Amino acid sequence: MTTAGLALITAVLLTDWQESVASEVFWHILWQLQLPLVITAILVGAVLAVSAASLQVVLHNPLADPGIIGISSGASLVAAGLLIVQPIQLAQGALYLLPLGCFIGALLSTWMIYLVARRLRGAAMAVILAGIAISTVSGALMAWLYVLADAQALRNLTFWLMGSLYQTDWMILSVAGPVMLGSVVYQCWQSRQLNWLYGGETLAAAAGVTPEKLIKKTLLASALGVGAAVSVAGSIAFIGLLVPHFLRLVIGYNNRALLPACALCGAVVLLAVATLTEYLHLITLPVSMITATVGGPLLLLALYRGQWKVA
Template identity: 65%
Template sequence: MNGNKRRLLILLFACLFCAAGILAVTLESDAGADVKQHIILHLQLPMITTAALVGAVLCVSAGSLQIVLRNPLADPGLIGISSGASLVAAVLLLLPGLSVAVPFQYLLPLGCFIGALISTFIIYRIASRLQGAAMAVILAGITISTLAGAAIAWLYMFSDAQSLRNLTFWLMGNLYQTDWHVLAISGPVMLGSIVFQLRQAKALNWLYGGDVAAAAAGTSPQQLSVHCLLAAAIGVGAAVAVAGSIAFLGLLVPHLLRLTIGFDNRRVLPAAALSGALVLLIVALLTELTASVTFPVSMLTATVGGPLMLYALYRGQYRL
């Protein structure tokens, strides 16, 4: 077994260990057997599934976007994919009376998913008019993110304190706002996005040599870029819909992996999926161990990831 396969197995077993730890916290509680069973089946297992899928799709999408856009700053949050979802969430959470509606727990994920797709469609149309230039995608995404942020700021000014608290908590990421009914729809979407992008790993390697080299290898660079962009948008839209906006995770993980295991996307993307799942499972485990405090996911990922990113950049020169 070579070193790369060994690393992937270590990441996989680490994910399973964290998942088992989350379940063990419940089993060691003083609750009755029926209560424990209900907590595990209807709270813990959906949370574990959400953490694994969301972490995996965010990191895989960021890893592929950084290649197709030729920019190490490419990230689902930075290029605007999450902005549409956040704006729709703000509207739904801040409208008076809507948050107490019975189907709201299903209306919010659906609205966020539609918002993410709309923002992606706008980015794609603008980039198409500019002949699919990678910089056009990034600039369009930054512009949409800025506009969405401005709209959310205006909504803040006309909302009550409780609605503002709900929105702030959602925008910082939360693994507890989903259930099996939501995952039955969003889970296959995220899993399909992950599988599709993993299957493009070899073709993504050809883009390192430029469009001419990729075309000579038998692939269409523009078609590959569009397919990866759409797959990332769909997967990230589903992730944001069930877990809110999670910062810095997609930007951090692929960078660290390329600095440690190289630039072959056939190794980087699977490792990114497992690493992203592991990070969010660790966040979930920490939250379970400190039951009196529910940590916003973005607060932990940014607090821990920022210093790690600076250290990685200090230790080695990074470039695509």
């Protein structure tokens, strides 16, 4: 065989090998990194938007977003305790502990908000102030926990608490994913009964709905979904606040249409944010940095135009 023929065969074999390796790398990135990120964005966006819409009905407050009224803060506080006080390797072994801890923190915060709303008969400003108080206390306790963290743990936790879709994988999604999906499905299934709460608990009771039971189940489903979302993506601001508000301007207040639309639009919005961060190859931005940058001005604009009544 001539030298030229041997070189040609070597080049062909080398090309085939390079194409095979490139194909394996492509499928590994797609399956192990990009697909979990897409599913996480869809589930987290959907559960945050639907939970916010349900909370706004049961608390009679258009600003009842999980981030604003302190539910996400309660979940983040427990997550901070698990990731700082315990060894950082806990994040690998605590497949069930982290979602459970976030759910407990979200549930406690939700229950405190519910007690305040019941005692003050759903006064909008009182609920907001209670949420600010819970967020402040949670932030103070997390600041104390930061003292116990080393530099690397502090950096990782700070980025995670600002929202990141890159903290998840298939194992984590196998636990938190069904919880978020179940929370969304249950709240959408309760949408017809939630409509009766617009007229007050007396009217709802006259229609055959048990308001106390409905409210508790809705709060439990919201806390469970938000806790699971925080456990996989950290604290993400404004998705739950803005999506239901702007959808109500378009399709109205019927929860049978509103809640599924919130699930779809919340998923699309967070997926768009994930796509944006994915294509910014030079830097990985915290999700809340983007959502707050866009959502803050939109909130101010809505308040300025009188589209929101908070009291």
